[in-house]
Amino acid sequence: MPNLVYTKAPSCPRCTENATQIVAQSPVAGAWTMALCPTCYYTWRSTEPDYAVKREAMSKDFYIDPTKIEKGRVMPEIPPLRT
Numbered sequence: 479m480p481n482l483v484y485t486k487a488p489s490c491p492r493c494t495e496n497a498t499q500i501v502a503q504s505p506v507a508g509a510w511t512m513a514l515c516p517t518c519y520y521t522w523r524s525t526e527p528d529y530a531v532k533r534e535a536m537s538k539d540f541y542i543d544p545t546k547i548e549k550g551r552v553m554p555e556i557p558p559l560r561t
């Protein structure tokens with residue numbers, strides 16, 4: 479199976495953001511590239527399995543609605559201050 483190397487940043491498989499960036503390339507030229515989504519911060523290497531790089535093969539449980547990111551809870555939760 480030939481390796482997939484992104485020639486331009488793909489859309490994010492988790493949130494469909496189109497303004498992703500190529501942030502790393504393999505030390506051996508042409509082996510893989512890594513993309514980053516600036517909206518949900520998902521990062522993925524081009525050679526990962528389809529379930530990690532293609533939206534249609536990814537579990538819908540892993541999808542992120544960008545409009546709901548701000549409503550997510552803080553992880554890890556910050557405990558109340560001790561008095």
Ligand SMILES: [Zn+2]
Nearest residue numbers: 490493515518
């Ligand atoms: Zn994303």
